[in-house]
Amino acid sequence: MKFTDGFWLMREGVHASYATEVRDLHVSSDHVTAYAAVRRVEHRGATLNTPLITVECFSPAEGVIGVRATHHAGKAHHGPDFELPGADAGSAATTRRDGTVTELTSGPLTLRLDTAQPWGPVFLDGQGRRLTGVETKGTAFATTPDGGHHMVAQLALGVGENIYGLGERFTPYLRNGQSLDLWQADGGTSSEQAYKNVPFYLSSRGYGVFVNHPGKVSFEVGSESVGQVQFSVEDQSLEYYVVAGPTPKDVLSRYTALTGRPALPPAWSFGLWLTTSFCTAYDEETVTSFVDGMAEREIPLSVFHFDCFWMREYQWSDFQWDPEVFPDPDGMLARLKERGLRISMWINPYIAQKSTLFAEGTEAGYLVRRANGDIWQWDLWQPGMALVDFTNPAAREWYAGKLRALLDQGVDCFKTDFGERVPTDVVWHDGSDPERMHNYYTHLYNRTVFELLEKERGGGEAVLFARSATAGGQQFPVHWGGDCFASFNAMAESLRGGLSLSLSGFGFWSHDIGGFEGTPDPDVFKRWLAFGLLSSHSRLHGNVSYRVPWAFGEEAVEVARRFTLLKHRLMPYLYGAAVEAHRTGVPVMRPMLLEFPDDPACRPLDRQYMLGPDLLVAPVFSADGSVEYYVPSGTWTHLLTGETVTGPVWRQETYGFDSLPLFVRPGAVLPLGADDQRPDGDWLEGLTLRLYAPPASLECVVTVPDQAGADAAVFRIVREGDRVRVTAQGSARPFRVEWGDTAAEGSGEVTLPVG
Structure with missing residues (x-):
């Protein structure tokens, strides 16, 4: 103001x-x-x-x-x-x-x-x-x-x-020169409004x-x-x-230690999610055709998500399957689970008047009221919509109880949509100030659902797909970018929002591959696939049209398959970055500033990022494949082609749909799994440690976690003249070491000549 x-x-x-x-x-x-x-x-x-x-x-x-x-x-x-x-x-x-x-x-x-x-x-x-x-x-x-x-x-x-952060914002990445009111709003990704307002900035x-x-x-x-x-x-x-550094990573570590570190999402959540989309027509036959289509095209699928219309129209949320569309939900879920899929369900905290829960919640005092005792209602989103009062412990338990029945059916996680449309002309059960509660409401909502999942599914299995959040909300991952258009501009603005959120303490972030509003041009969809599958979490979702890859041509199928398999092979590395986010607050998707704070060229960059500490990703935001990106100092190696680039340098290149700038940091040792079919496989089975431009004084440690986040194996890598010695601790499993065209295998200790 x-x-x-x-x-x-x-x-x-x-x-x-x-x-x-x-x-x-x-x-x-x-x-x-x-x-x-x-x-x-x-x-x-x-x-x-x-x-x-x-x-x-x-x-x-x-x-x-x-x-x-x-x-x-x-x-x-x-x-x-x-x-x-x-x-x-x-x-x-x-x-x-x-x-x-x-x-x-x-x-x-x-x-x-x-x-x-x-x-x-x-x-x-x-x-x-x-x-x-x-x-x-x-x-x-x-x-x-x-x-x-x-x-x-x-x-x-x-x-x-330069100033960064203040939540997931889609306006220019650098906050300098901006006037911002931190007030939760459902404004999409193409406006100054934000779903996730966080009163924290990083300098x-x-x-x-x-x-x-x-x-x-x-x-x-x-x-x-x-x-x-x-x-x-x-x-x-x-x-x-005021939070001390000296580095941006140190700032985020201290800030998240104060406000809460992110939980560690389960490994299966890092695989590909496919949804029904929102306003499309779907039933079990449609769902089965999607799952069959992915299998026939050899695109591994990890999670299937049912969006809003799994419930009856005008009755959101009552948490009851639409019997005309899904007459046998128990059997359907069992059949999907038999195929190795996890199940996600759409929910929100709003109760329509037609829902049976409206009368139940009204009688019990679980819905937010006005000062005169009336239930607060309006007709936006759902007719006669009311709001669950999460300041009431009994209301939280009541709401969680409705979700518990879905977990008993076999549901694994929830997409906690909305949470921004919160009135201020109301009285809260615990006497909270309505103005202070407007932004904070989402925290109570997401915490209620996340804690239920922790209790019912056990530690390490809880994960949300949440749209709204505020400070401390990073404790309940994962968050996605909200409603974006199906265009290159919206793809770029989504990345800006994700980078801004990561500098606000959030370790895990996703977005709707292909965009939500409208139907993407096949070129947009294919470029977005590569970006989406090189994000911490990856979901195919839309509004009025499906996002199955074959709807966008055979090349889109090949791109989806290529990058899904690649992400699975990267899981020993990606889950290591996830564990780091959980332990330290340093995000998986990192603005260049975080890894290279002393390089002035990295400070304004908002069209590329580091995926974990060692992978540089520059999504392509054009149909013709032209892309401009910056490479910091050192000799970087393209992960897919082996091409090397020596920085610091700006590059302008053209890429096909099957590739993008994806470079490995000099001196990195990248752990790669052998199983490209699933994200939660045995990462030590057939593990490869790939060296990139090892310096003469290389001495480092690479840790491969297990799926609980503990150290499954620790590898000490030391270069001694013309050879590299790799010693394994905590595991006697065989592993492979590669550098360029040279490779060696063994267990316990492996020595590799490096010339």
Whole structure:
């Protein structure tokens, strides 16, 4: 939200009060509280009839410093609040005073405040270098003509500093220059609205900022004041955390340790998902024809998804199969399971009036009500639609109980659609503030479903396909990009959204291969197949038309088969990246910035990414196969052709539909499985360790996980002159080592000449 009219003036009717100087300072061993006047105090009389802003500085976790600025502390607090599972119950900070200077230090991060100077705390890294700071108008409150009271904060931008994140956003990848209201909305991928609003941004200077407020947070990123990131909330208090690096990976690791690390999705979820699509006509015969068609064309399929119309029209959600379309759901699911498929079902948190659950939920008090006691309803999406009140523990159990019956039928996971259309003119069971609950609702919704899956399916088997989320939602993977058009532009905007989400703490992300709205041109579909199958999760889904590959020609079938088989062979590597995301918060799909933070050319790149630490992927966004991409320093090897490229260099090339820029990082050791038919096979059976441009001083460790995320085998690779020695620990299984055309096999220890 903008408050000023240019640099000199305020907008009409807006009055702002800025922290100006410290009038009192309380310092304990791990906490600093400053009382800041909003005008210069030149005599005693100036302390009368004027506000103070109370600024508390503390550390919730190592390497994180929190700042809480409050005007009137007496406002009732109704919640909800972000859960912070990584907040340290003990002290994570120390303080130091030296004359007028006070410092609060947590790990490699220090807040410094000099009371002899005008108000302006600064944040320093472990070497004492300034990361950012609060300048003249950096701590304030503002009142607006509509009676609103806003707390406002600014943190300075350095020259050339880039800002990323703030959720899954489809606008330009760099947030600089953008005005953003973080407010959940069902706006598709072609608008400034977002399904996943996360009040966390990451800076190219090696720090992050998390605004600890679940309601609407307005950001002006170098926009209202071009040298500042401004964020504001309509409240009496504003709390934010500065998160230390020094690298972007370190920032994400600390941030996700605080707000929650992603669960590890089951290995089977990394295979290809196929759906009925949305508004298409389908029954068991249609589903069977799809599954048969994939098998006949030798395209391995892992998950089949039933979208909305598995239920009867006008009755979403009642979680009852449409008996006219699916007269034998138990038998159908059993037949699909016999073919080795997992089953996904579409659900949402809305209850149509025609649904039997409407009366049941109304009588029990499980649906959200207005202040006068009426059930909140409207006719968008479903007629007479109501909303489950997930702040009510009994309602959560009731909702989960309806899903439990589907799990008993053989369903494995759920697509938790929607969760953004949440009203604010309502009363919540637990007394939550409706404005704060609007964005947070999705967290309760996804958590309810995810925890049910964990309980019923056991640890390591829970996975969602979720559309909406906010901070902390990364704990309940997987998330997909929402409703995109079937075009190259939408393909590119989807990738921008995914990269933005990954820099907001989310480890796993997917999208609708081919686009959701409309029917893709075969060229779009084939290019999207390669991109989709080189994403963490891969799903064929559309709106009014099917996404079976043969609907787009025989070449599309070949492309689907080629990249599905490739993804399966990559599973020892990909699941290792998944385990890393689970343990550290570093995402599977990584913006180039994460792996190459010191390369300025990588900072703005939004049409390519790293898949795990060692694979560079540049999707092709054109029918003719032309693509421009950047290769960082070193000699990179194309995974499919063996061609080498030495960077740093920009490349402009043309690729057929069966390929794309897919390069292996120099010095990488890529573990490849032998089984290309399924994602959850035995990865140690026939395992190959392939070396790429091994340096003379190569010494590294490669770990192949098991499907629970534990280390199944650990390989130590050391280059000794003209040979490479690979020693296996934890496994006596035979393995193969390759470098170019040279290969050696054995168990325990293998030596390979490298010339």
